[in-house]
Amino acid sequence: MLNYTCLRMIAEHLFLHLPMEICGVLRGTSQAGRIHIIEFIPILNTSSEPFHHFTLQPEEWIRQCLNPQGLIGIVHSHPRTPPIPSSEDLNQLPMFGQLIQTYFIASPAPDGVSIHMNAYRVDTSENPPSPILRQSALQITN
Numbered sequence: 001m002l003n004y005t006c007l008r009m010i011a012e013h014l015f016l017h018l019p020m021e022i023c024g025v026l027r028g029t030s031q032a033g034r035i036h037i038i039e040f041i042p043i044l045n046t047s048s049e050p051f052h053h054f055t056l057q058p059e060e061w062i063r064q065c066l067n068p069q070g071l072i073g074i075v076h077s078h079p080r081t082p083p084i085p086s087s088e089d090l091n092q093l094p095m096f097g098q099l100i101q102t103y104f105i106a107s108p109a110p111d112g113v114s115i116h117m118n119a120y121r122v123d124t125s126e127n128p129p130s131p132i133l134r135q136s137a138l139q140i141t142n
Contacts, residue, residue, distance in 0.1 A: 001139045002119075003028075006040040011115045013042050014077045014106055020050040023076040025064045026102065030072060035102055036141075037072055051079070053088060065099060073102035073122070083107040083118040085133050097122055097131030104138075 006026070013022050023045050028037040041064065047055040054076045064071060074096060078086070083105035085093075096103070106117040120133035 001035065001141045002037045003039075004140055004142055006037055007115075007117070007140055009040045009042075010075060010104075010106055010117070013040075014079075014108060014115055015112075017045075018108065019079050021045055021047070021052070021054040021077050021079060022106075023054040023056050023074065025056075025061075025071065026073040026075055026104065027070040028072045029070065030101055035072055037102075039070075040075065045076075068099070071099065073100045073104060075104035075106060075117075078105055078107045081107065083116050085120065090133070093122070093131050093133065097124055102136070103133055 013024070022042065024040055024042040026037045027039040027041065028035060043060045044057040045054045046057045047053040056074070085105065089105070093103070100122055103120045103122055104117055105120070106115045109116050117138060119136050119138040121136045122131050123134050124131045126132065
């Protein structure tokens with residue numbers, strides 16, 4: 001579940017930084033297999049190619065990892081393509097896989113106001129060093 005306020009914050013951040021990719025951390029709770037995201041923390045994209053890739057600013061990413069309670073996932077955008085994992089996303093996943101439970105990708109909708117977003121569960125059960133992404137339902141709450 002994603003808090004509506006977080007959804008709006010992600011959308012605003014995405015449109016503010018177009019045509020570059022945005023990225024950030026998702027915080028919340030996880031109980032009995034149910035994830036509730038209540039906070040989006042934008043993190044600067046320090047990629048040398050921010051129009052096509054994302055790199056979480058290392059200092060801020062480390063700071064977030066040093067406060068692991070509530071660290072649920074990451075989010076980034078695909079400004080020109082649908083919100084499905086790219087080969088680059090899958091190649092980077094092992095850097096995050098053991099630290100996060102969910103991985104969100106957002107893309108601008110054609111209306112130029114809203115976003116399309118997909119949620120993926122990070123699955124480390126089959127091959128722990130190489131996590132995989134499994135699409136999961138995204139439910140928005142008030």
